Amino acid sequence: MGRRSRRVSVDPARQAAFDALVRGEVDGAYLNLVLPRLLRERGIGGRDAGLATELANGTARLQGSYDAILDTCLTKAADQLQPEVRVGLRMGSHQLLSMRVPPHAAVSTGVELVRGAVGERPVGLVNAVLRRVAGRSLHAWLTALAPPRSADLVGHLVVTASHPRWVVEAFLDLLGDRSEVEEMLAADNTAAAVALAVRPGLTTPAEIVAEASAAGLEAEAGHWSPYAVLLAGGDPAALRAVRSGTVGVQDEGSQLAALVVARAPLDGPDRRWLDCCAGPGGKAALLIGLAAERGAVLVAAERQPRRAALVAAAARRYPRRPCVVAADGTRPAWRDGSFDRVIVDVPCTGLGALRRRPDARWRRQPSDLATLVPLQQALLAQALRAARPGGVVAYVTCSPLAAETRAVVDAVLAGEHGAVEQDVRPLLPEVGSLGDGPHVQLWPHRHGTDAMFMALLRRTV
Ligand SMILES: C[S@@+](CC[C@H](N)C(=O)[O-])C[C@H]1O[C@@H](n2cnc3c(N)ncnc32)[C@H](O)[C@@H]1O
Missing domain, CATH: 3.30.70.1170 (Sun protein; domain 3)
Structure with a gap:
């Protein structure tokens, strides 16, 4: 029987989730971009789209736990299998252990997906491994496999909470308290509203x-x-x-970051605002409206022209055409001191948004910081130059990692004599538990938002 006739037996939602996960494994495609595109192209909507999203995101979320389980059922490590086989086993495990799909259905779908993608050869292996996986509950598997919490807390959380070791270690450093880290990791593994x-x-x-x-x-x-x-x-x-x-x-944490720059007190004119890393335009779209209410205008700059076009699209309903420019924020197209308010929402690891982009945890490496941090520092330094004396700059990331948050602000402040840091907390009176300041670090388990970091600087000269 040819591949085509066999593939029809898998429903479109499962096929789309499988294909999106395979694209992530093979091309490094981002799940939050590739899955909606596949669903659109294939005309999948409503409940089927919801099922595909739950399957793909849920599988990516618990991939670390599933790989630990699969490794004990395989003679070679999961990461040495063909990508399609790996994805079929992970998705089959998710259906068996987290979605209460009856074992015969989960096993046969896993088998059909793999067969449709790469043919007969691995079918026996997929069938046998998924049957073994079905032999225990998720809780029983993790209890058997994870090192005891008391002997190796990080190793325990790597397996049970499905986060890479370096991320667990970083969150432990940041939060200090063991039980709070467990809450944080659990929040990361819960789909956000x-x-x-x-x-x-x-x-x-x-x-x-x-x-x-x-x-x-x-x-x-x-x-x-x-x-x-x-x-x-x-x-x-x-x-x-x-x-x-x-x-x-747009996550509420991102909305709060935009509000911080809009609410910062200012002496003197309040006419020109700048978003110097604007794509795809979530914060810019909010800020354009807030600026317009005060008779101010926002310039939205973004290095990638394709993403600059997304900013223009996000702001298309405003009566006045938004001012969107494709520009490199480290080599700005504007004169120093041109803006009253500036937001610089820098490219970062995205480890604060794992609820929405669960696959990012597996893609990111500590070595990414070697390129991200100098770029973040350069963007913040230029953002400060873009502000007029007395003007304000909000530095924002959707990561809580100290290297790309506090350390970037400290390094730039140490090199710039004409800037001071201000307390962000009074600008968000509606939000509790904002820590010791002056910056604000939001957390999914405390605030129900992505883990956004925001610091506010004022140019003095
Ligand atoms: C975290 S995202 C910004 C999200 C955006 N503020 C929003 O709310 O939708 C960072 C953006 O910075 C852009 N970027 C990266 N390097 C840049 C540079 N040198 N100058 C300007 N933008 C840059 C990236 O392409 C990306 O779109």
Whole structure:
């Protein structure tokens, strides 16, 4: 029998999740980009899209735990298998151990997916391994395999909480408290509610909650941001406001970062704002509306032209055309001292957004910091130069790692004489547990947001 006729037996949602995970393994594709594209191309929506997302994200989330289990059922390590076989085994494990799919169905889908992708040869292995995996519950497997917490806490968490060793170690350093780290890792492994950000002046949270309820989606106002609406589940694209661009999908932590730069007190003019790492435009779209309410304008700069186009698209519903430029923030197209408010939301490891991008934990390496940190420092130093004396600069990352947060701010402040740091906490009075300052580090387990870092600097001369 040819491959094509066999592949029809797998439903489209599982096939899409499998294909997206394989693309991640083979080409390094990002799950949060490749899966929605596949779903769109194949016309998969509604519950099937939800199932595909849960399968793909859930498998990526617990990949570390599943690989530890698979390694004991295989004669070679999971990472030495063909990518399609590896993905089939991981996805089969997820269905068996975390989704309560009946074993015969989970095993046969895993077998069919692998057979459809690479042919007959590995079919016997996939069948046998998944049957072994089905022999215990996830809890029983992890209890048997993880080192005891008391003897090797990091090793225990690597297996049970499915995070790479270096990430567990970094979170332990940052949070100190063992049980808090466990809460943090558990929060990373819990799918986040979909957060929407209302574009100021175009609609209101109350209107969006009403539209969502009419569409059968459970929605409530956000916990912290006055522009946020949270959806308990469902596809945000079901909302006309999302499709038309009066609302965007954006974590509340990101919304708070935009509010920090907009709320910072300022003496003198407040007319020109700059977002110097704007793509794909979530914060810019919020800031354009906030600036317009005060008669100010935002310049949104982004190095990659394709991402600059996404910023323009995110802001398309504002009556005034947004000012979006494709520009390198380290070699700016503007004169020093041109802006009253600047936000620099730098490229980073993204380890603060693992709830939404679960695969990033496996892609990132400590060595990435060697290129990211100098770029982050250069972008912050230029952002400071872009601000006028008395102007403010918000430095933002969606990572909590000290190397790309506190250490970057300290290094740039040490090299720049004309800047001081200010306390961010008074700018977010609605949010509790903001730590000792002056910067703010949000956490999924404390605030229910991505782990956004924000520091505020003021140019003095
Ligand atoms: C964390 S993302 C920004 C997210 C964005 N602020 C938002 O809220 O949607 C960082 C962005 O910086 C861009 N970038 C990287 N290097 C840059 C540079 N030298 N100058 C300007 N933008 C840069 C990346 O392409 C990426 O789009």
